[in-house]
Amino acid sequence: MGGKDAIIVADDADLEEAAAGVVQSAFGFQGQKCSACSRAIIDARVYDPMLEKIAERTAKIKLGDPTDNGNTMSAVINDKAFKTINGYIEKGKAEGGRVIAGGGSDGEQGFFIEPTVIADVKAGSTIEQEEIFGPVLAVIKANDYDDALRIANDTQFGLTGAVYSTDEAKLDRARNEFHVGNLYLNRKCTGALVGVHPFGGFNMSGTDSKAGGRDYLLLFMQAKVSSERVGATRKRAEAGTAI
């Protein structure tokens, strides 16, 4: 179960679209989704403008009580999660990450953690590898598209992933090489629909049992085959007769 889901932004991507997809996937329900984007892997050629766009959109998120529909993000689930997530933010900074949005938290009334974006995260470092399950996005710079795919696949998980690119060849390569159970092209990596996107992942993300798909009910049943020779005697008891 779980994931360390990545969105790759290629150098030819529509950057506004990509930033919107990354922020929505990273912070929807406070990042507490198995499908949440916790890594944005960005081609070096568009890295700086993308950081700016991601930070801008993240700053617009309103944190508060969700009974008020004006708030677009809220508290994390419990005290344990609050501590673990804050621990990962500290770890991210200690390992050389640069906080470009959020970073703060307030546990006074409820378990509030700001939507946090940490840039310059190195491939292989703790917050690039471990599932945080909270509103923390690690941004990693890739040399090129090859490097981005390599970083994306270098994980023990394999649940969701997305690629933003306008180049058909890059999208085709992702379909072949990006090793996840649910791959999205030029759209966010959360929000699987029942029947439309049967949902489940590879490796430590699960057994690839696809919830909301045609194979799912087989997990709850076993097939029994009965074979009867035609022509053998087969009597039906009269109604009311004891057998």
Added chain:
Amino acid sequence: MPTEFRNEPLTDFSKEENAQAMRAALDKVKTQLGNEYPLVIGGKRIKTGATLDSINPVKHTELVGKFYKATKELANQAVETAYETFQTWRNVPAAERAELLFRVAALMRERKHEFSAWMIYEVAKTWPEADGDTAEAIDFLEFYGREMLRYASDQPLVKITGEQNHLDYIPLGVGAVIPPWNFPCAIMAGMTAAAIVTGNTVVLKPSSDAPAIAYKFFELLEEAGLPPGVVNFMQRTRGENATRATLGKACGRRDGRQGRNHCRG
């Protein structure tokens, strides 16, 4: 035959009538915060000596609900009850089991915003996130109901002369459903629905971070006519986080008999 499957549409809260409906649901659910909830085994409501609090993540002081915790004995009893009920439930025709899911889906659709409101208070989902969760729960009910009808229909086998062959999909037995808190309506309802529509019986132990929404779903199953004992509602065993072990152990004894357990979580 049911209509073709369609995903439940998401609610547009920029429309004032929809926002109004959600506010009304939030007000209604607010009056029910802090209620007590029993365990339910074979339809019987049971209270024990210990409770677990479900707290609103945005307000440490707001109690969403108080849940009686099971003991090991009660966990065993829940498994035994589910096993007894399996002997009849497995013989209920697949079409009837599917119909039950469709009735539950219809009821949930009528009270959609109430279900979302419970998640807004219990796990701090925003309106659209909660609405998506409820819509997904409805989708699972509608989808798995239709899937069961497909599996219950004649399955294609190669024909040979001199023999009549049939392939039937039969249930496994008693299942422990231990869903996570992050899609506390959708995943909880989806796993439970899949287990019962295929003819299994269930001990449902929701996440201790989201038991209220699960209890509301359980009530919906009862209202739709699910026989007692097909789904049994539990909270975790007292003192230790041993529900998994207890349920697993209790079920292990079934090896070799029809109805041996198959725990998933």
